[in-house]
Amino acid sequence: HVAYFMIGAYVTVVLTMPAGAAGYNGIGGFALPEIFGVLGPVGSLFGWVLGVLGGMIAAALISLAVGVPTLRLREDYLAITALGIATILTTVVNDEEWLFNGPFGINTVHTPLREVFPLSLGGFTVNMVIFGALSLATFALTGYWLVRVFQRQGRRGRLILGVLV
Structure with missing residues (x-):
């Protein structure tokens, strides 16, 4: 991959x-x-x-x-x-x-x-920390949303979720 x-x-x-x-x-x-x-x-x-x-x-x-x-x-x-x-x-x-x-x-x-x-919020390190925090928040929210969607699909959704995790 x-x-x-x-x-x-x-x-x-x-x-x-x-x-x-x-x-x-x-x-x-x-x-x-x-x-x-x-x-x-x-x-x-x-x-x-x-x-x-x-x-x-x-x-x-x-x-x-x-x-x-x-x-x-x-x-x-x-x-x-x-x-x-x-x-x-x-x-x-x-x-x-x-x-x-x-x-x-x-x-x-x-x-x-x-x-x-x-917009620059400071030096390179500050910008990378802010970008990393925003990326992590986006990843967490997307993961939470996907788990909720798959759980609502019943047995098949839980099977897909089991394969993904």
Whole structure:
């Protein structure tokens, strides 16, 4: 699962990274937020949404390409295949410095809608703590809501909840 998340995240960053990002040996991003930014802040947000959708589609296609052949594998063979695919994808990301900046990762990610929400509540650490608290609260509320929805569905909902937890 982590490998598919990694694919989605890296494709999203490459699609939204500025075209002239320094340090990538001549390859930059596709700059979707900047391209649609001529339409205003909403256009810039649309570029980010397209980048995220592109990452989701790329992760889905790779997982489909891996999942279909391994669909009938059982037990140890499935685990070995999953571990092998994750290792291959990690090696590709670490070795392709021209696209992913190797083991250092992509570090020129820009914030969406920075000009619309210029609010800074302090230093970097303070902002990350506030962002983390908001993310944790969102996760907790969503989890609580999902548990309530599945519990209301009767026996089948409780079975789904048992599998998820």
